[in-house]
Structures are given as C-alpha cells and as structure tokens.
Amino acid sequence: MIIIKKNLKFTFCALAVTALVSAVVLSGCSGNTAAPGASDTEPVSNTAAVSRDEESTGAASPESEEFSAEIEAEDTDGQKLKVMASFYPMYDFAVKIGGDKAEVTDMVPAGTEPHDWEPAATDIKNLEEADLFVYSGAGMEHWADDVLASLETKRLVSAEASAGLTLRPGHSHDEEEHEGAEEHAEEEEHDRGQFDPHVWLSPVNAKKEMENIKNAYVKADPDNKDYYEDNYKTYAVRFDELDQEYKDTLSALPGKSIVVSHEAFGYLCDTYGLTQMGIAGLSPDTEPDPARMAEIIDFVKTNHVKVIFFEELVSPKVAETIAAETGARTRVLNPLEGLSDEELKNGADYFTVMEDNLKQLKAALE
The missing domain is CATH 3.40.50.1980 (Nitrogenase molybdenum iron protein domain)
Structure with missing residues (x-):
C-alpha cells in the first residue's frame, strides 16, 4: 500500500512538471501570467488528498501498536x-x-x-x-x-x-x-x-x-x-x-x-x-x-x-x-x-x- 502511494505521488509530480512546462510555453506565446499559479496548486491539493486518505483509514503503524503493547505489559508487570x-x-x-x-x-x-x-x-x-x-x-x-x-x-x-x-x-x-x-x-x-x-x-x-x-x-x-x-x-x-x-x-x-x-x-x-x-x-x-x-x-x-x-x-x-x-x-x-x-x-x-x-x-x- 505504501508503494502505491509513493507511485501516485511520483505521477502527480510528473504531471505538475509537464503542466508547468506547458504553461511557460503558452505564456511565452500569449503573455498570460495567471496559469502558472493555477497549475502550482494542483499537485499540492492532490498530495494533501492522499495524506487525508491515510489518516482516514484510522490504522496505527506497526511501531505504534508495539509501543502501546509495551506500555500495557509494563503496567501489568508492575502491579x-x-x-x-x-x-x-x-x-x-x-x-x-x-x-x-x-x-x-x-x-x-x-x-x-x-x-x-x-x-x-x-x-x-x-x-x-x-x-x-x-x-x-x-x-x-x-x-x-x-x-x-x-x-x-x-x-x-x-x-x-x-x-x-x-x-x-x-x-x-x-x-x-x-x-x-x-x-x-x-x-x-x-x-x-x-x-x-x-x-x-x-x-x-x-x-x-x-x-x-x-x-x-x-x-x-x-x-x-x-x-x-x-x-x-x-x-x-x-x-x-x-x-x-x-x-x-x-x-x-x-x-x-x-x-x-x-x-x-x-x-x-x-x-x-x-x-x-x-x-x-x-x-x-x-x-x-x-x-x-x-x-x-x-x-x-x-x-x-x-x-x-x-x-x-x-x-x-x-x-x-x-x-x-x-x-x-x-x-x-x-x-x-x-x-x-x-x-x-x-x-x-x-x-x-x-x-x-x-x-x-x-x-x-x-
């Protein structure tokens, strides 16, 4: 699952670069300066969406689960x-x-x-x-x-x-x-x-x-x-x-x-x-x-x-x-x-x- 997310991030970054290059070319032809700002926000928005997707799963990492288990074991053993x-x-x-x-x-x-x-x-x-x-x-x-x-x-x-x-x-x-x-x-x-x-x-x-x-x-x-x-x-x-x-x-x-x-x-x-x-x-x-x-x-x-x-x-x-x-x-x-x-x-x-x-x-x- 983690590998898929990394690939998605890579894809969005590639699209962003392509869009940026296109915008530069177009601006060189038409003199429009608004397009770069619009295309700059798109990859950020998509990346944030992936992060929210990770948070919404509610799944704890293996490391955090092990840490919680260690605390619980220590409390039990300390009684x-x-x-x-x-x-x-x-x-x-x-x-x-x-x-x-x-x-x-x-x-x-x-x-x-x-x-x-x-x-x-x-x-x-x-x-x-x-x-x-x-x-x-x-x-x-x-x-x-x-x-x-x-x-x-x-x-x-x-x-x-x-x-x-x-x-x-x-x-x-x-x-x-x-x-x-x-x-x-x-x-x-x-x-x-x-x-x-x-x-x-x-x-x-x-x-x-x-x-x-x-x-x-x-x-x-x-x-x-x-x-x-x-x-x-x-x-x-x-x-x-x-x-x-x-x-x-x-x-x-x-x-x-x-x-x-x-x-x-x-x-x-x-x-x-x-x-x-x-x-x-x-x-x-x-x-x-x-x-x-x-x-x-x-x-x-x-x-x-x-x-x-x-x-x-x-x-x-x-x-x-x-x-x-x-x-x-x-x-x-x-x-x-x-x-x-x-x-x-x-x-x-x-x-x-x-x-x-x-x-x-x-x-x-x-």
Whole structure:
C-alpha cells in the first residue's frame, strides 16, 4: 500500500512538471501570467488528498501498536499483590516471601500490643481491597473469623499461618487456681482461647508458618510461584540455623527455668527443654493477685532464678517488684508481638530479635 502511494505521488509530480512546462510555453506565446499559479496548486491539493486518505483509514503503524503493547505489559508487570498482615511476625514473614512482588501492610501500628487490638472501619475496607490476608490464627486474632465472614470480596486469599501445627492447650494458671471465681474469670477473659497462640516463638513453628504463607502467595499469584518458592527456601535455611543455635546454646546451660511477663514462651520452652513461669497468663494485661505473686516469688527462690523477664510493650512494674523481693535482675525478652518504631528503623526483624532473645536467655540461665 505504501508503494502505491509513493507511485501516485511520483505521477502527480510528473504531471505538475509537464503542466508547468506547458504553461511557460503558452505564456511565452500569449503573455498570460495567471496559469502558472493555477497549475502550482494542483499537485499540492492532490498530495494533501492522499495524506487525508491515510489518516482516514484510522490504522496505527506497526511501531505504534508495539509501543502501546509495551506500555500495557509494563503496567501489568508492575502491579504488586496487596497483602494485609494481622500483626508483626505475620508482616515480617509476608514481606520476606513477597519481596518486590507484594505491597504488605501491618494492620497493627508499631509499638501496639496486639492481644486486645481490633480492626477499625478503614482496616476492613483495606481487607476488602486486598489480594491476600495473612494471620497467625490459634486464637491470636480473636476478631479474624467474624471479620472474614463479613467481607463481600470474593478474590481475597486468606492464610492461617498456624494451620497444621500441634497447638498447646490455652488454659491459664489462674483458671486452674481460681476456677470458681467470677471476678477472676472476667479478668482472665483474654485467656479464653482454647489454645496458646504464640506459635511463632519456636523457630521450628515459625518455619512452618512461613511455608503456609508462601503457599498462600502461590495461590494468589501462581505466575510468580518460582519466585515465592525461592524466597521461602532462603529463609527456611535461616530457620534451621536458628533452631540449631538455640539447641546448642540452651542445652549446654545449667538453668532451665525462666520467669516472664506473660506465658508467651511455651512453644519455645517445649522445643528446647525449658520451663516458664508467667506473671500473667496468655495475655499480658492481667495482673497477678497476692496468691499468684507469692507463688511466683517461691518459684524464683526455689529454682534460683536470676532474671525476671519483662516486655517493652508491657509495664515492667510487677517484674521489678518481684525482682526487688527476690534479689533478681530484670531483662527484656521479646515475644515478637510487635516492634517499636525505633526497632524497625534500626532494621530489626524476626531473626535479629530471636538472636537477641537467645543472648538474654543465655545470660539468665548460665
């Protein structure tokens, strides 16, 4: 088609030259000066007509079609999965698996204790618009089942990271000691869960949680399966190394008993042969009654406990009281339920916190 147009242009140009020569000859004979102007416009008019013909077809050139396709492909490839994570460990694991393929949001703000946190209307809206929701389960997110049931979206993939794990029973020490007291039952409302939810504090369990999160990514975005699989394999090795480091370090220490702010370390203790005594139960916001305080103090003295552990997101007041009563020291043992803004800015993550926890345990048990 392009060749035909070029030939047409050539023909019109030839006609124009012929007409011009004729006009010159005629003007030489008759002295008429108007003819050259008239014949000059004719080839321009015909050429313009051909150009309008090209435009009227509406056909894009192959080059422009390829350019548009490239832009569309880049836009599609640039889209990231929108991932919502229920609290810090789930956020950290989701970031590590999703990499540059995901935009991950931690629903619980930095520095917030997650046990009593509940989603606001904006959080529900974000879940409606998300591709993937990652939560630990086992009762940690007491709001999750009701919220998921209320969502209208059909595309959301949800991942209960603790699925498939063997869970510890969720009864609290206080419920055993004061089973019949209504007032105490109200105080222990947050220990109402059937299971202990703190599964991530055992590196063995945390590895399984990350695997479940990886599987959810693959379900939500199968085109990038290999990418997510490779990321998981990288961190699976790190979990194995961390597990071995805990085994080697803790097995060599004489002390086996720890006192903690709340009973978050049951899975860790079960894995590495330790015993925990919690000042509070499975939720950190319950204070011990005098009978419980006496029991804890007796435990500290009997087992020669040198350190009373507390958490940065919980008041250390009770831990300090017990330490003063028994001559013990206080240290931080992080349950990884949430990190502060400062910790996040300094690059802390699951592995760095668990490494620091091991150092704290070593100092307390040696």
